[in-house]
Amino acid sequence: MQPHCRLAGLSTLLLGFTLAGCGTLSNVAPEAEAPQKAQRVCGASQARDINQWLPSMVEQQSPAMVVGVIDANGQRHYWHFGVTDSEHQYPVDEHTLFAVGSLSKGMTAEATAVLVAQGRLHWSDTLETLLPPSVPLSDDAKKITLLQLVTHTSGLPRQNMDLPMLTAFIRYLGNGENFYAHLDSDDVVNDLADFSKPHNDEPRYSNLGYAVLDYVLRYQTGQRADQLVQSLIFEPLSLRNSSFTPQKLRSYPQRAIGHAGSQPKFVPRGQVVPDWQFHGNMLGAGGLYTDTADLLTFAAAHLDSTGDQTLDKAINDTMQIYYPRNNELRDKEAANIAWVTDTYGEQAITYQVGYIGGYSSYIGIDRVNHFAVVVLQNSFTWQNNLGHSVLRQMLEEKQQAATCRAPAAA
Numbered sequence: 001m002q003p004h005c006r007l008a009g010l011s012t013l014l015l016g017f018t019l020a021g022c023g024t025l026s027n028v029a030p031e032a033e034a035p036q037k038a039q040r041v042c043g044a045s046q047a048r049d050i051n052q053w054l055p056s057m058v059e060q061q062s063p064a065m066v067v068g069v070i071d072a073n074g075q076r077h078y079w080h081f082g083v084t085d086s087e088h089q090y091p092v093d094e095h096t097l098f099a100v101g102s103l104s105k106g107m108t109a110e111a112t113a114v115l116v117a118q119g120r121l122h123w124s125d126t127l128e129t130l131l132p133p134s135v136p137l138s139d140d141a142k143k144i145t146l147l148q149l150v151t152h153t154s155g156l157p158r159q160n161m162d163l164p165m166l167t168a169f170i171r172y173l174g175n176g177e178n179f180y181a182h183l184d185s186d187d188v189v190n191d192l193a194d195f196s197k198p199h200n201d202e203p204r205y206s207n208l209g210y211a212v213l214d215y216v217l218r219y220q221t222g223q224r225a226d227q228l229v230q231s232l233i234f235e236p237l238s239l240r241n242s243s244f245t246p247q248k249l250r251s252y253p254q255r256a257i258g259h260a261g262s263q264p265k266f267v268p269r270g271q272v273v274p275d276w277q278f279h280g281n282m283l284g285a286g287g288l289y290t291d292t293a294d295l296l297t298f299a300a301a302h303l304d305s306t307g308d309q310t311l312d313k314a315i316n317d318t319m320q321i322y323y324p325r326n327n328e329l330r331d332k333e334a335a336n337i338a339w340v341t342d343t344y345g346e347q348a349i350t351y352q353v354g355y356i357g358g359y360s361s362y363i364g365i366d367r368v369n370h371f372a373v374v375v376l377q378n379s380f381t382w383q384n385n386l387g388h389s390v391l392r393q394m395l396e397e398k399q400q401a402a403t404c405r406a407p408a409a410a
Helices: 003-019 050-060 103-117 146-150 163-175 186-192 207-221 225-237 292-300 309-319 386-409
Strands: 064-070 076-082 340-344 347-356 359-366 371-377
Touching: 064 292, 064 386, 076 292, 103 146, 103 207, 103 225, 103 309, 103 347, 103 359, 146 207, 186 207, 207 225, 225 292, 292 359, 292 371, 347 386, 359 386, 371 386
Parallel strands: none
Antiparallel strands: 064 076, 064 371, 340 347, 347 359, 359 371
């Protein structure tokens, strides 16, 4: 084997294991801890466990963490602990700005769903018709549909697997700098010329696919993904502290600063790392900054009607399961449009996670029970199971309350 072939094989192997995490559909799917059975006396109030969890979690994982919850009555509750960084030490709250990484994809996918609901695009549209005729496409790439892009079922890999990417990733391990410059450029569509579809069609999380989606949206509408999200999602829902160009926000100077955690491997945990800035086709895939309050407003739009029929249809489209996964114990990581659904017994949790630079984020929804949870951290940590655990605990509390009411009703 020639040396360059061995290096190419090594880059594919290393990138495949280090960037793909555990091979999950989401960036790394959170495991939900089994909820403890409620032990409170009927009629007695109980402080939610989050009050006890946060200090120790922040000490172990992040300089700061903010949690937002929508309960079954539609009430919003917030918990926050820690500071933006050791230099400025601004206390965090529900209006503190965080980078949220791949939660950006959820916004971009829902803006795409609005375009479909308006009839401007169709889920069955293929790259052969969605991209300029000048873009070279393999036979397999020509057949990729819009729906496959947004559900991570196109077969496209997480990112380009080549030596420049490997080199950029190795630099990242030591300095935390953005290694997705190729995906952010228009060169990203060149990766489609020799694309060969995998033999099985199970979902594969793909930043490459969403970078291609951004390119498609700009070509088809004349607007970048971030501009479409602004007009089709942020403005109708009044999300005023959310932006893909966060420097324009008044809250930006007091934003939560990103810190090393589980990654980068060779940067000490707790050290400040660079923010990742995108300007092209990765904006809609990973460029969003927002706060806990805005994300809860976004979540609330998935629990109740927004009053806008087109937007409601788009939201309902994105929450549908398009590719179920089953095993003997539970359904896990079923593919929605940008969202993922895990089922625990009778509870279905539909969620997204984001990891970027020095940040970790989570948004989860239980539509049946009308729950939503947002968790934002200013450290890169794979230990992102708090949101799932809170949603499961909320159901346990709801069932306990129903049991307490039963004798009175009788």
